[in-house]
Amino acid sequence: MAARPVGTVTRGTTNPNRLRRVDRWTARTMAPLLRGPVEAPVVVDLGYGASPVTVLELAARLRAVRPDVRVLGVEIDPVRVARGRAVADPPAVDFVLGGFEVPVPGGGRPVLVRAFNVLRQYDEEQVPDAWSRVVSRLALGGALVEGTCDEPGRLAAWVDVRRGEDGAPAPRSLTLAWRLAGLDRPSVVAERLPKVLIHRNVPGEPVHALMQDLDRAWARHAPLGAYGARQRFVALARELTDRGWPLAGGPARWRQGELTVAWDAVAPTVGQRRV
Known part of the structure; x- marks a missing residue:
């Protein structure tokens, strides 16, 4: 018998264009990875939810970078998999059908796994094991993009996780x-921080x-709002x-309402020890 998928069924909430912000970032930032030497690289949308729409959108957006990319939707709910196979x-x-073990037909390894609004429904203590399982399945140099967004996709936050030299997850940003x-106020995005950080928005933590x-910088530059929110x-x-x-990046990305900060600057702490 096939092994049972690793994980639990999520609420599955999704909407068209909900993940457009992370799709845009992925197509740009992961372009070197997608354009690597692997033929027909595999990208996985892990836990895509009740509708396969985000899988289809991701495939369309990544084809502009790599026309032969293969996008695989992985879900732990057989009903959701059936909906996907219909399109x-x-x-x-x-x-x-699958979970954090990230099954790829033929035994291949994905160059990229996106897991959005999945771990939000888990306990913080379960994050390291989930990250470990996924990065162990990545192709050499591959990436896990794990994060959360609100229902319309207006607020989002995600972590770029790689496999370290010791095989353990190594968050980059x-x-x-x-x-x-x-x-x-920009701090409203705290409501959508990834599970590894969402409970760390308290005094003494770097993400706080x-x-x-x-918020302070946003308030200080309020007069620039007369020229538009992007200038501000x-x-x-x-x-x-x-x-x-x-x-990372510069004004071209900032004008899109996007900031990427090195992981070491926001990594959660346990006492005085960074984790």
Whole structure:
């Protein structure tokens, strides 16, 4: 008998374009990985939910980077897998039953796994094991993109996780993304932090300090709002950089309402020990 999928069924909430922000980031940031020497690289949308729409959208967006990319939707619920197979287009887009063991037909290894709004429904203590299982299945140099967003996709946060030299998960960065129009205060994104960080938004934790600096800079540059939210947000990002936050990218990304910060700057602490 086939092994039982690893994990539990999630609520499965999804919407068209809900993951557009992480899709945009993935197509740009992971382009070197997707364009690597592997023929027809496999990308997995893990725990895609009650509708296969995000799998189809991811495939369409990644084809602009790598036309022969194969996108595989993996779900632990057989009913959801059946819905996916009804719109599948193998081998370009296909769907299989599975969980954190990330089964790939033929035994292949994905270059990229996206797991969005999955671990949010788990306990914080379960995150390391889930990360470990997924990164153990990655192709050499592959990446896990794990995060959370709100229902319309206006707020999102995700971690870029790789496999370290010792085989353990090695987070590289945290990315935060906002819809800038109508944004009241940037720290609202704290509600959508990945599970590894969402309970760490408390005094003494680095991610809490980041949320405070975001709000202070946003308030300080309020006069620039007369020129638009993008100008105000770029000024915010420049201030954070001046304050020592290690941000990746530059104004082109900031104008999209997107900030990526090195993981070491926001990693949670246990007492005085970073984890």
